[in-house]
Amino acid sequence: MQTEPLFPLPEVRVLIGDSRELLANLPAESIQCCVTSPPYWGLRDYEHPAQIGAEPSPEQYVANLVEVFRGVWRALRKDGTLWLNIGDGYARNGGTGNHGPNAVVGNTRKLIQRRNCKVPNCWGLKDRDLMGLPWRVAFALQADGWILRSKITWVKRAAMPESVKNRPTNATEEIFLFAKSPKYYYDSSAVRESTGANLRNFWMLGPEGNGKGHPAAFPRELARRCILLGSRVGDTVLDPFAGSGTTGEVAQKLGRPAILIELNPQYSQIIERRISHVIREERRSCAEIGRPARQRFSGRLARYRRRATVAAQPAPLQ
Numbered sequence: 001m002q003t004e005p006l007f008p009l010p011e012v013r014v015l016i017g018d019s020r021e022l023l024a025n026l027p028a029e030s031i032q033c034c035v036t037s038p039p040y041w042g043l044r045d046y047e048h049p050a051q052i053g054a055e056p057s058p059e060q061y062v063a064n065l066v067e068v069f070r071g072v073w074r075a076l077r078k079d080g081t082l083w084l085n086i087g088d089g090y091a092r093n094g095g096t097g098n099h100g101p102n103a104v105v106g107n108t109r110k111l112i113q114r115r116n117c118k119v120p121n122c123w124g125l126k127d128r129d130l131m132g133l134p135w136r137v138a139f140a141l142q143a144d145g146w147i148l149r150s151k152i153t154w155v156k157r158a159a160m161p162e163s164v165k166n167r168p169t170n171a172t173e174e175i176f177l178f179a180k181s182p183k184y185y186y187d188s189s190a191v192r193e194s195t196g197a198n199l200r201n202f203w204m205l206g207p208e209g210n211g212k213g214h215p216a217a218f219p220r221e222l223a224r225r226c227i228l229l230g231s232r233v234g235d236t237v238l239d240p241f242a243g244s245g246t247t248g249e250v251a252q253k254l255g256r257p258a259i260l261i262e263l264n265p266q267y268s269q270i271i272e273r274r275i276s277h278v279i280r281e282e283r284r285s286c287a288e289i290g291r292p293a294r295q296r297f298s299g300r301l302a303r304y305r306r307r308a309t310v311a312a313q314p315a316p317l318q
């Protein structure tokens with residue numbers, strides 16, 4: 001198994017726009033592995049009318065995610081997998097200020113449902129009910145044809161502080177492994193427990209200082225495990241909710257080309273910075289081992305930059 005970066009580095013393509021539209025431009029059955037984390041419902045404001053997570057009801061949120069992953073299904077190879085990290089939330093009435101459902105989160109500028117936060121009128125939800133959104137999404141995807149193969153619990157070493165006194169602090173999130181067909185690519189030798197045993201569905205990860213400038217980046221190690229387990233060197237990896245581009249950065253380091261889709265053009269700069277950093281690091285290590293790499297990598301960097309802006313217009317991919 002090869003896990004070292006290849007020379008030249010594989011390409012990361014960044015498409016700016018709504019995943020529900022842009023996924024249709026990807027060639028069918030061209031992606032081996034999708035690693036992604038959609039926005040929470042009703043929490044952060046990514047400041048775009050087409051953002052997922054700001055729907056008036058969580059039922060619409062689930063329906064929108066089903067639509068996105070239908071697009072992923074089409075683009076995924078028959079033996080491909082979807083690794084879906086998704087967070088939960090509480091149904092609440094009202095609440096403003098620095099705590100509770102309407103608090104400012106991370107560095108997002110606005111609050112969703114400011115001052116008019118209401119318990120959604122569905123699923124029998126009551127004030128302060130945990131909505132169970134990860135499982136509702138998982139069941140909806142199952143009903144849409146996906147095979148649910150695993151539920152991995154990501155235990156956060158540094159959980160977001162909560163001021164609650166009537167329940168334990170949330171410190172976990174789900175990562176679901178879905179397959180398109182019963183026989184799918186999964187390299188169980190790529191990531192093992194330290195004892196050598198098969199990897200367990202319990203990952204203690206973070207914190208990491210990655211994705212600076214994005215409020216909800218997941219740890220590189222999360223992406224690394226999913227990519228190694230779900231793809232080979234050279235296979236294409238997809239993230240339809242790219243954010244700061246963690247999936248792309250890790251895929252590139254692992255020798256996999258990546259396609260990233262992100263709605264908010266501001267984040268493309270963060271992605272570009274991260275990918276440029278990978279390229280610079282690789283160039284440095286090339287120079288250290290005496291390869292004439294400088295020219296090759298400056299060309300790649302320039303091409304990457306051109307693509308990141310050109311890709312703002314949806315165009316069929318070759």
Ligand SMILES: C[S@@+](CC[C@H](N)C(=O)[O-])C[C@H]1O[C@@H](n2cnc3c(N)ncnc32)[C@H](O)[C@@H]1O
Nearest residue numbers: 018019046051052216217218241243244246263
């Ligand atoms: C939880 S963040 C992803 C963070 C990412 N895993 C990282 O490590 O940086 C979700 C992202 O989805 C984007 N998003 C929301 N709605 C979208 C849509 N309809 N199409 C594409 N991206 C969308 C948001 O702008 C946000 O950056």
